[in-house]
Amino acid sequence: MAQTLDRNETGTESDQSSAAPNRAEARMWYYMRISGLILVFLALIHFAITHIVNDVVETDFAFVQTRWSNPLWRFFDWTLLALALSHGVIGVRTIAEDYIRKPRLRVAVKALLFTVVAGIFLLGTITIVTFSA
């Protein structure tokens, strides 16, 4: 796997002191491609519905109410939320690994990133699940 990672853009393969970090990197490498492939459809469909098929001012409270009266739309939105946030957090983590050289600063930035994204995921999940249509 290390050979494969050396050729790709994840750029986080420098720590080769043990096999475990590389296994985690490889899993993330695959996760980014699989989640990305699904997100191409979910994110673009979502944007098309809320900005192209409907004008942005039409997606008011009544629109949300109608849409979330169907549990399948709640499932669609939650799947998009979960995939987009996890894809995004792994992507920004890789950027932090690449560009932040000071170890303590890097740890601090990643801790902040994970905390903020976890909080937003919780907020979004609560909103989708508890909204009364």
Next chain:
Amino acid sequence: MLSRGTVYKGKTGMWAFTAHRVTGFLVLMFLLLHVVDVTLAGISEHLYDTVHAVYGNVLLRLFEVGLLGALVFHALNGLRIIAVDFFDAAVRRQKQLAWAVVAVTAVVTVLGGIVIMLPFFTHKPVF
């Protein structure tokens, strides 16, 4: 961390690599904001509608066109990355693929941009 430099060789690939990171970061930042504004719908109908109406002004519509461009570029370039990772034919044509990504992104963003901007001037939805 990164002492040997990053990996996609060649100008086009490196440029696409950087743009992929920038657009990905920006889309994530918007997503964080977007979750907060939808959360308002769970709190109060009036609060959500008041805040949501702001998305209809001209500056935020321009911002939405930018979001569309970033999203489409990131999606198509992501497909290019997957193609280059798994198919030799895509490696051989990676430069053409990168330019195809830019071209399709430009066309979709301009067409989508017209649909997004027009209602601000006509005061009625395009579709």
